[in-house]
Amino acid sequence: MIKVHHLEQSRSHRVLWMLEELGLDYELVCYKRDPDTWLAPPALRQVHPLGKSPVLQDGDLVLAESGAILDYLADRYDGQRLLSPEPMPAQAPERVRYRYWLHYAEGSAMPPLLMALVFGRVRSAPMPFFAKPIAKGIVDKVMKTFIGPQLRLHLGWMERELGEHPWFAGERFSAADIQMSFPVQAAAARAANMADYPKLQDFLRRVGERQAYQRAEARGGVLTMVGGKQ
Structure with missing residues (x-):
């Protein structure tokens, strides 16, 4: 088993x-x-x-x-x-999209989300009082100049793609959507105002309604x- x-x-x-x-x-x-x-x-x-x-x-x-x-x-x-x-040539659009999102989830989407989490923990970590302003300044600078823009870039990309197709790989639900669920959930919980991304909000609603997800x-x-x- x-x-x-x-x-x-x-x-x-x-x-x-x-x-x-x-x-x-x-x-x-x-x-x-x-x-x-x-x-x-x-x-x-x-x-x-x-x-x-x-x-x-x-x-x-x-x-x-x-x-x-x-x-x-x-x-x-x-x-x-x-x-x-379905088994098909490697260059078939559906298969290309499926493979792309299956790998994109961890290869591209998660790194800025993980960085946001780590830097957020640095901001709240115990440290001498005199070090707190320095740490906060560094965290705020990195968030503003790099992590924040990267998050908006990736979330905007996902939002546009779900505007073209109901699911990440195309017209039907697939394992690519299962794989992509985690970064979208992480962004919604920690890193973004999801009101700016209605397609991603709808994606989370739809996956949460699946009986297999609930099981x-x-x-x-x-x-x-x-x-x-x-």
């Missing part, structure tokens, strides 16, 4: 959601974050050397990285192509985007 090593409030929610969409049975092994550091527990290193989540075990296979896991599940178990494009939350916990690094 498939086994998912699932860290609370993390990217691994997407793997549970994918499995629920495909109707697959799986065993769930849950891990709690450190309440002070919000990091994953050392026990995850016994599963994968990096000690990160998600990790999928399927027979002898041990696979990390959410995008790689969703891609594997689509290739291995999505015989009816419910969540992935994943029932098993793995509601994703609230609180705490530290995901």
